[in-house]
């Protein structure tokens with residue numbers, strides 16, 4: 001897709017006030033593939049004013065009509081699936097088949113789910129002698145990361161629009177072309193001017209201006225815990241609602257009764273998918289001491305099969321950061337059984353699929369989010385030990401439990417301090433609430449829980 005030298009505000013592509021631009025780089029060959037405007041605080045203000053002006057009419061639009069626009073948006077995404085998948089591959093580096101199946105498949109399903117929810121959700125209910133109205137919160141400032149560039153946008157914009165909110169989006173610097181393609185799709189879907197606005201730009205400039213804008217009612221942020229906590233502090237000072245989807249360091253707990261080979265192979269695939277740049281990836285594999293050596297061997301073999309087929313990480317900074325973690329793992333005494341710091345290819349931001357054994361719970365590679373294709377395998381003595389290790393980080397976004405018997409796995413999962421757990425390889429469900437315990441975030445996305453984040457209640461008593 002050709003980059004737009006403009007921002008999408010009030011239904012038109014308009015030049016940015018700021019003269020600065022952002023280079024978009026293909027992480028496979030390090031070539032610049034386009035440039036987009038780096039919007040500044042004035043651009044953000046322009047977009048927020050457009051969103052504010054469009055709010056009364058959109059909030060008053062019957063839910064069935066909002067649902068129709070969302071269904072049209074889903075249809076445009078379906079029609080442009082291959083083209084947008086190509087854009088995602090060009091700026092994120094993910095293999096094309098993965099972009100088509102996951103980077104496009106998920107947001108199409110999510111957009112469809114909100115078309116249905118907008119049409120069926122009870123925006124008005126009776127509670128005793130009261131009528132309770134579920135009203136839109138207002139103008140939403142949405143700030144998104146690059147790792148699932150379209151999904152992260154749709155997971156915010158679709159429920160916000162379904163709720164009757166208007167939106168200003170500040171997407172990640174690395175993947176602005178996907179955001180531009182989304183803005184085109186919104187336009188084609190006939191969403192009225194000002195309901196959705198796009199300002200590309202730098203986090204500390206455009207992102208910060210959006211998070212701190214006095215006329216934004218809700219800031220919905222997905223990204224790192226460090227930036228999220230700063231945004232929450234700014235919003236808190238202004239008594240503004242925030243929704244935060246932050247980092248993770250999820251545990252994949254393999255109980256002794258599980259099918260070990262399946263649990264390990266699916267676990268490795270989960271971590272390597274999207275080059276490890278998945279907030280909910282199960283980057284800590286917990287194995288009983290009696291099965292530990294067998295699991296390490298299986299994991300090393302599984303990881304070695306991937307080679308550079310997983311694609312690069314998004315940029316040079318991320319590559320260096322991941323390499324730094326691998327070096328730290330070695331320095332702290334973890335045993336490398338696959339991959340390492342040597343790149344599998346000279347060009348591009350590639351990292352070899354890497355597996356560490358003999359990782360102990362306090363090591364950096366067991367505690368911090370690496371956001372690259374790096375798996376740590378930890379040993380546990382018994383179930384209590386496994387639970388203690390699984391819950392022993394500041395994060396609580398996701399996880400997995402494997403056992404011979406589902407009841408046994410569920411009993412363990414219920415004791416995990418985390419927002420999502422896959423039982424014996426359970427599939428991702430775009431309708432299930434997604435979000436974190438502890439420092440993994442505040443609030444939930446997807447399904448009906450994601451919709452209610454954008455609603456506030458008004459009760460009338462009779």
Ligand code: NAD
Nearest residue numbers: 144145171172203204207208223224227245246247248279
């Ligand atoms: P990041 O926090 O650096 O950036 C995320 C977004 O915030 C970008 O749009 C960026 O421009 C913007 N930003 C940066 N500084 C800002 C500031 N001072 N004020 C306002 N906005 C600012 O994160 P990243 O490196 O882009 O993404 C990786 C992180 O995102 C990982 O920690 C990952 O776990 C997390 N993540 C979480 C989820 C989830 O659902 N929980 C999903 C995807 C990614």
